[in-house]
Amino acid sequence: MAPHEANGIPVVDFSAWQPGAPIDQKKAVADQIIAACRTFGFVYITNHSVSPKRLEEAFAMSKKLYDLPFEKKQLAPHPPGFTVHRGYSKPGLEKVSNAMGDEADGDELVKDLRKVGDAKESYEIGSEQNTQQPNIWLPEDVLPGFRSFMTDFYWECNAAAEQIMSAMALGIGLDDENYFRQSHSGHNNQLRLLHYPPIPAAALETQAATRLDAHSDWPSMTMLFQDDCGGLQIEDPNVKGKFIDVPQVKDAIVMNIGDLMMRWSNDMLKSTLHRVGLPPKQDRFTGDDRMTRERYSIPYFVSPEGSHIVECLPPCIDEKHPAKYEPIKWNDYMLMRASMQY
Numbered sequence: 302m303a304p305h306e307a308n309g310i311p312v313v314d315f316s317a318w319q320p321g322a323p324i325d326q327k328k329a330v331a332d333q334i335i336a337a338c339r340t341f342g343f344v345y346i347t348n349h350s351v352s353p354k355r356l357e358e359a360f361a362m363s364k365k366l367y368d369l370p371f372e373k374k375q376l377a378p379h380p381p382g383f384t385v386h387r388g389y390s391k392p393g394l395e396k397v398s399n400a401m402g403d404e405a406d407g408d409e410l411v412k413d414l415r416k417v418g419d420a421k422e423s424y425e426i427g428s429e430q431n432t433q434q435p436n437i438w439l440p441e442d443v444l445p446g447f448r449s450f451m452t453d454f455y456w457e458c459n460a461a462a463e464q465i466m467s468a469m470a471l472g473i474g475l476d477d478e479n480y481f482r483q484s485h486s487g488h489n490n491q492l493r494l495l496h497y498p499p500i501p502a503a504a505l506e507t508q509a510a511t512r513l514d515a516h517s518d519w520p521s522m523t524m525l526f527q528d529d530c531g532g533l534q535i536e537d538p539n540v541k542g543k544f545i546d547v548p549q550v551k552d553a554i555v556m557n558i559g560d561l562m563m564r565w566s567n568d569m570l571k572s573t574l575h576r577v578g579l580p581p582k583q584d585r586f587t588g589d590d591r592m593t594r595e596r597y598s599i600p601y602f603v604s605p606e607g608s609h610i611v612e613c614l615p616p617c618i619d620e621k622h623p624a625k626y627e628p629i630k631w632n633d634y635m636l637m638r639a640s641m642q643y
């Protein structure tokens with residue numbers, strides 16, 4: 302029998318969600334997703350529309366990308382600044398170098414940290430029709446088939462996202478199952494290929510480096526595909542500051558609510574802090590450096606149109622829960638969030 306949870310986090314079997322299925326059957330799936338999103342803000346979804354074969358191909362393509370020499374990957378560079386999120390971002394070394402201290406101090410830890418590899422590298426892809434965020438591709442001969450595969454995969458992910466959002470609409474209690482489709486054309490989503498190279502365990506343990514700091518995602522929701530390395534953690538819904546592992550469930554989507562959906566749902570659904578740290582013990586190499594395994598993950602961020610006005614959903618408002626937020630455009634919300642970061 303399929304598992305119903307992994308480390309306490311609900312696993313929802315999506316196979317009963319079929320276009321012509323009886324409403325009770327669909328509602329059962331929808332309710333399970335919403336229940337998980339109310340407590341954890343995270344839920345595993347199995348038997349969704351992205352096939353295991355396609356996922357295997359996507360991870361294989363991502364590996365091919367990251368196996369390329371640095372100079373080749375740099376042929377599709379992420380533009381400087383925060384306005385366009387496309388193309389290849391090389392590993393950020395700021396944290397690591399900050400912790401290195403004075404070269405002359407001879408400290409063992411400092412020496413260790415000198416060997417610290419790259420914390421993470423990423424490649425961002427969007428809709429080919431999104432003119433505000435034009436894609437940045439490698440020359441075709443550098444990685445043949447990459448562009449066409451990722452363009453198709455982007456829309457396959459969106460098809461799964463549409464079904465999940467339909468289930469969410471039903472689970473929230475909206476009359477129209479297609480409610481979220483009106484504002485989510487799919488052109489504003491973001492496919493991210495992430496690679497966390499091997500790194501000495503000591504660097505993560507001493508927090509001299511992190512793979513990915515604790516954060517919440519901004520958009521409506523995120524669908525994450527992860528390999529079996531481990532290291533993803535979410536904040537325990539019952540204990541602030543305590544993080545629990547989100548182990549791999551093979552081929553499952555790890556779906557999580559973003560800040561925008563939390564606001565949209567008048568805080569009924571939770572946008573939960575999550576981070577990527579040290580992989581579980583058994584995944585570590587035993588050499589002197591105790592190098593951790595590398596990790597690959599593929600998040601897919603789902604956002605509405607920039608001009609869409611997000612207003613607390615009626616089923617999430619009652620006498621005990623009056624609307625907490627003013628209506629806001631997704632574009633304005635992003636600007637507000639970006640300005641808060643400085």
Ligand SMILES: O=C(O)CCC(=O)C(=O)O
Binds near residue numbers: 533576600
């Ligand atoms: O790599 C992961 O598993 C997490 C990625 C993530 O949280 C993000 O990119 O926002």
Ligand SMILES: [Fe+2]
Binds near residue numbers: 516
């Ligand atoms: Fe995230």
